[in-house]
Amino acid sequence: MDNVITHPHTHETAVAAEHHHQALPQHRHHFETEEQQREAASFGMWLFLLTEIMFFGGMFFAYLLYRNWYYDAFVAASNQLSIPLGAFNTVVLIGSGFFMALGVWAAEVKKKGLLVLFLVITTILGAIFLGVKADEYHEKWEKHHIPGAHFDVSEFVNPHAFGLKETPLAPDMAQRTQVFFFLYFAMTGMHALHMIIGIGILFWLTWRAHFGEFTSGYVAPIENFGLYWHFVDIVWLFLFPLLYLINRHPV
Amino acid sequence: MSATSSTILNLPDQSTATLPKKNYINAEHGLLSWLFTGDHKRIAMLYLISITFFFFIGGAFAGLIRLELLTPQPDLVASDTYNKFFTMHGIIMIFLFLVPSVPATLGNFLIPIMLGAKDLAFPKINLLSWYLYMAGGTFTLAALVLGGVDTGWTFTTPLSTHYLNTHVITAATAIFIAGFSSIFTGLNFIVTIHRMRAPGMTWFRMPLFVWSNYAASLLMVLGTPVLAIAIVLVALERTFGIGVFDPTKGGDPLLFQHLFWFYSHPAVYIMILPGMGVISEVISTFSRKRVFGYTAVAFSSVAIALFGFFVWEHHMFIMGVSNYSALVFSLLTMLVAVPSAIKIFNWAFTLQQGSITFETPMLYAFGFLGLFTIGGLTGVFLGSLGMDIHLTETYFIVAHFHFVMVGGMLMAFLSGIHFWWPKMTGRMYPESLSKLAAVVTFIGFNLTFLPQFILGYLGMPRRYHAYPPEFQVLNVLSTAGATVLGVGYLLPMLYLAWSLKYGAIAGNNPWQATGLEWQIQSPPLTENFIEVPIVDHEAYDYEWLAHKTQHEVTTVG
Ligand code: HEM
Ligand SMILES: [Cu+2]
Numbered sequence: 059m060d061n062v063i064t065h066p067h068t069h070e071t072a073v074a075a076e077h078h079h080q081a082l083p084q085h086r087h088h089f090e091t092e093e094q095q096r097e098a099a100s101f102g103m104w105l106f107l108l109t110e111i112m113f114f115g116g117m118f119f120a121y122l123l124y125r126n127w128y129y130d131a132f133v134a135a136s137n138q139l140s141i142p143l144g145a146f147n148t149v150v151l152i153g154s155g156f157f158m159a160l161g162v163w164a165a166e167v168k169k170k171g172l173l174v175l176f177l178v179i180t181t182i183l184g185a186i187f188l189g190v191k192a193d194e195y196h197e198k199w200e201k202h203h204i205p206g207a208h209f210d211v212s213e214f215v216n217p218h219a220f221g222l223k224e225t226p227l228a229p230d231m232a233q234r235t236q237v238f239f240f241l242y243f244a245m246t247g248m249h250a251l252h253m254i255i256g257i258g259i260l261f262w263l264t265w266r267a268h269f270g271e272f273t274s275g276y277v278a279p280i281e282n283f284g285l286y287w288h289f290v291d292i293v294w295l296f297l298f299p300l301l302y303l304i305n306r307h308p309v
Numbered sequence: 310m311s312a313t314s315s316t317i318l319n320l321p322d323q324s325t326a327t328l329p330k331k332n333y334i335n336a337e338h339g340l341l342s343w344l345f346t347g348d349h350k351r352i353a354m355l356y357l358i359s360i361t362f363f364f365f366i367g368g369a370f371a372g373l374i375r376l377e378l379l380t381p382q383p384d385l386v387a388s389d390t391y392n393k394f395f396t397m398h399g400i401i402m403i404f405l406f407l408v409p410s411v412p413a414t415l416g417n418f419l420i421p422i423m424l425g426a427k428d429l430a431f432p433k434i435n436l437l438s439w440y441l442y443m444a445g446g447t448f449t450l451a452a453l454v455l456g457g458v459d460t461g462w463t464f465t466t467p468l469s470t471h472y473l474n475t476h477v478i479t480a481a482t483a484i485f486i487a488g489f490s491s492i493f494t495g496l497n498f499i500v501t502i503h504r505m506r507a508p509g510m511t512w513f514r515m516p517l518f519v520w521s522n523y524a525a526s527l528l529m530v531l532g533t534p535v536l537a538i539a540i541v542l543v544a545l546e547r548t549f550g551i552g553v554f555d556p557t558k559g560g561d562p563l564l565f566q567h568l569f570w571f572y573s574h575p576a577v578y579i580m581i582l583p584g585m586g587v588i589s590e591v592i593s594t595f596s597r598k599r600v601f602g603y604t605a606v607a608f609s610s611v612a613i614a615l616f617g618f619f620v621w622e623h624h625m626f627i628m629g630v631s632n633y634s635a636l637v638f639s640l641l642t643m644l645v646a647v648p649s650a651i652k653i654f655n656w657a658f659t660l661q662q663g664s665i666t667f668e669t670p671m672l673y674a675f676g677f678l679g680l681f682t683i684g685g686l687t688g689v690f691l692g693s694l695g696m697d698i699h700l701t702e703t704y705f706i707v708a709h710f711h712f713v714m715v716g717g718m719l720m721a722f723l724s725g726i727h728f729w730w731p732k733m734t735g736r737m738y739p740e741s742l743s744k745l746a747a748v749v750t751f752i753g754f755n756l757t758f759l760p761q762f763i764l765g766y767l768g769m770p771r772r773y774h775a776y777p778p779e780f781q782v783l784n785v786l787s788t789a790g791a792t793v794l795g796v797g798y799l800l801p802m803l804y805l806a807w808s809l810k811y812g813a814i815a816g817n818n819p820w821q822a823t824g825l826e827w828q829i830q831s832p833p834l835t836e837n838f839i840e841v842p843i844v845d846h847e848a849y850d851y852e853w854l855a856h857k858t859q860h861e862v863t864t865v866g
Contacts, residue, residue, distance in 0.1 A: 088428035098430040098504040105496050109534045116538035116568050123564060205551035234559040240551045
């Protein structure tokens with residue numbers, strides 16, 4: 059083989075393969091090296107998150123469009139959301155992201171006890187977030203702000219009767235608040251679903267971490283889950299201002 | 310071994326030839342070893358079987374549609390049943406056949422081998438994709454058995470969300486799940502192409518089949534989630550009766566159109582790009598030439614993929630979008646024709662310089678060239694605003710997309726299946742029968758869909774089960790053509806199945822082709838290569854093939 063012009067990356071991995079054959083048990087047979095396996099897994103995760111961005115992107119697109127059209131309805135409806143609860147949840151979620159990052163670090167420096175601890179804290183904070191969310195949903199239910207058959211617009215048509223200082227909306231504009239709440243539930247619901255799945259995976263990771271699986275050099279699952287969890291954080295960092303904060307009028 | 314003359318079937322002597330003792334098919338035994346396999350080649354075969362199954366269900370509905378349209382009167386079925394027919398036909402053909410066809414079968418089988426890898430990057434996710442596909446298929450059949458769906462495959466709102474009492478949610482679930490199957494396939498391909506190439510397999514040494522699947526994968530990964538969310542919103546709206554898409558409640562049906570076509574226009578390229586990859590391989594092999602303008606063909610795939618995201622609104626010209634945006638989208642639509650034309654011209658140049666032979670895959674490839682060109686040109690008609698307003702929602706549209714997708718993609722699929730059949734199974738199919746099938750398919754296709762251009766131009770609307778009597782002659786022609794076409798599709802089914810047992814042993818490289826897949830045994834070993842191949846030549850390098858000595862290439866065990 060004379061004129062071999064090899065691609066730098068793949069050539070390196072092929073060479074590395076020769077020096078590197080005491081594979082970890084997690085090494086899959088079809089990868090030449092563990093490095094290649096790890097890169098593939100993380101690249102795959104990034105791509106998956108890209109699809110997630112497109113997935114949420116559809117809803118953000120809808121939100122911005124309707125917000126533009128039904129501005130007054132959106133403002134009035136977003137005033138119904140509780141900023142303190144939303145802000146509290148934001149802090150909780152950022153905290154969980156912080157502990158997840160610490161977890162990745164613990165796995166990398168091979169500290170099993172710390173890894174398990176950080177995963178547990180991440181899980182607890184995630185659960186608190188979901189609990190608060192459930193409480194918010196419940197409140198919407200009681201006020202008949204769940205879109206669909208029992209939706210009640212009287213609070214928007216005649217806010218003063220409810221002790222609110224809002225400007226009343228015309229009945230048809232008040233109906234448009236349904237669109238806001240629909241998007242609110244669709245977006246936060248989809249976000250919560252991601253968190254529920256994430257917590258499920260966290261249980262599983264914690265269990266495996268407990269047996270030392272990720273503290274012997276095989277950190278890819280923790281790293282990739284970390285990416286996922288940060289993605290969930292970041293989506294919330296867009297949802298919170300869009301749904302709760304922008305253009306509220308002083309109450 | 311010289312490869313200068315025309316292709317000779319390089320068949321070993323029948324009496325002594327046997328399949329390799331060890332290959333991926335006999336590596337393990339029993340149904341379970343297939344259902345839990347991680348081998349990309351076995352998963353490709355699982356896909357091939359299931360996709361063929363769904364193709365025939367979709368085809369049966371096509372038959373029913375044509376049967377109803379044989380006469381101007383609505384005599385076979387009532388209108389709502391007819392609606393269910395074309396909806397099922399469309400859903401199955403698009404989501405369960407065309408989208409996965411080439412990537413999930415040929416792509417799965419070949420991409421790792423073409424790159425010199427042992428498998429795709431994520432074998433378990435690959436298997437998961439197949440299960441998701443099957444789950445999606447099951448939901449589709451459930452929607453059918455429960456009573457059908459009559460929205461058309463486009464699920465147009467608010468029709469689908471408020472006014473129809475059929476199994477929209479079941480069908481939506483089906484598409485949502487099948488969508489994830491295609492997202493995971495695309496993701497797996499992209500990671501594999503980036504990370505699993507053998508030493509020396511640079512980007513510009515990759516076969517064009519890999520390039521085109523790469524481009525299609527980008528579309529799958531970026532477009533499909535948008536369809537998924539559109540479908541989720543439809544299901545939610547239907548369940549809770551609220552109004553994101555319902556104008557009476559402040560919603561906007563156009564929003565659905567935007568989301569839907571943002572996926573579904575690129576989806577036609579998800580369908581057609583992998584087929585174009587097949588055509589590049591086949592044309593190169595049977596004209597013994599490197600594809601003319603290799604780099605341009607490679608980049609045009611990516612260009613098609615990217616442009617494809619900016620033209621969706623041409624499906625909405627008559628829906629009250631602003632004139633200004635309609636104009637912009639009309640121009641953008643024309644632009645997409647450029648990279649497609651680059652491909653066509655480069656194939657033509659390749660052919661012109663090559664020494665051509667007409668094996669069965671090549672016949673199908675020629676069918677592709679002719680039919681896809683007609684489909685593409687009529688697409689330019691439709692992209693121009695004025696014409697579109699006259700022709701949209703008529704049979705002209707039906708003819709146009711069947712030329713592109715059936716004349717284009719299905720021809721490419723059949724071309725590819727015939728081309729790689731010897732590699733996948735180790736056996737040849739009967740030559741003359743397969744050539745006959747290719748010709749019958751071509752004739753049947755034209756007889757079916759050419760009359761529909763005229764019908765559409767004369768004003769016959771699509772999705773109606775009755776029509777004015779003056780349209781009958783053309784409709785009878787079309788139905789007759791569909792019958793011929795049906796025969797054209799059945800033939801390969803039969804002789805390919807036959808060849809599994811009785812076909813001549815194919816040998817490693819019956820077409821004297823250059824790709825890595827032809828340098829290993831047929832059918833391949835489970836891990837494809839005994840040792841990682843080192844690539845030191847361009848794709849389609851026939852000089853290299855002529856000079857290579859046997860031991861340079863890692864092959865038979
Ligand atoms: C024997 C072959 C075929 C015949 C006779 C046939 C015929 C038809 C007819 C009559 C329609 C209805 C158009 C309308 O309702 O306006 C239709 C729609 C459609 N066909 Fe086919 N078809 C055939 C094969 C295929 C194949 C192989 C595919 C895909 C691979 C396909 C994809 C579609 C799609 C996507 C639609 C759209 C349905 C809609 O308008 O909503 N067809 N076909
Ligand atoms: Cu389009």
